Amino acid sequence: MKIQIINGPNLNLLGVREKSIYGDASFETYLETLRQRFANITIDYYQSNIEGEIINKLHEIGFSYDGIVMNAGAYTHTSIAIADAIAAINTPVIEVHISNVHKREEFRHKSMIAANCRGVIAGFGMDSYRLALENLTLK
Template identity: 90%
Template sequence: MNIQIINGPNLNLLGVREKSIYGNTSFDTFLEELRKRYPAITLSYYQSNVEGEIINKLHEIGFSYDGIVMNAGAYTHTSIAIADAIAAINTPVIEVHISNVHKREEFRHKSMLAANCKGVIAGFGMDSYRLAIENFLTA
């Protein structure tokens, strides 16, 4: 099974930025833990702060992977282009968020992507990614 994790803007700073919201662990450290937990899965990782690069990655893998776990960061709330890219591909996408976006600023309550995703997981910290992977395993 091939699962791609895609992180959007500012998520390269996990473990450094706003630790009270996002925690102390870098994504690279967390990814190592996921790979150890799921040795039978090929977990690929991609992060970009650039909207067009995220769209290009979706196009590149969106017809050959078994699942995509996507935390589009702030693009979740603004990007019709990423929503359209998700709609255009065959690989199912699960939208994830580390924080509970509904307990945060009002603008974070609306996802432009959710309607084109298999589901949304938010508010479980980094464990949101694991929960998405578990869904692909049981689907």
């Protein structure tokens, strides 16, 4: 089983930016924890601050992977193009967020991509990724 994690803009700064919202651990550190916990599956990781690169990655892996865990960052609330890319592929996508976006600014309450995803997990910190992986690995 192969799962791709895709993180969008500014998530390369986890552990450095807004620690009160996102915590003080880098994603790379947490990724090692995930890979140990889910040792029986391949977990690939991709991060980009560029919308088109995220779309290209979805097209590249969207017909060959078993699942995608996606934190599109701010593109969640703005990108019809990413929503369309998710709709165009066969691989199921779970939208994740570290923070509870519904407790934040009003513009974060609307997801452009959620309707094309299997589900949405938000507000459990980095553990949101684990919860998504558990869902994708259920058969």
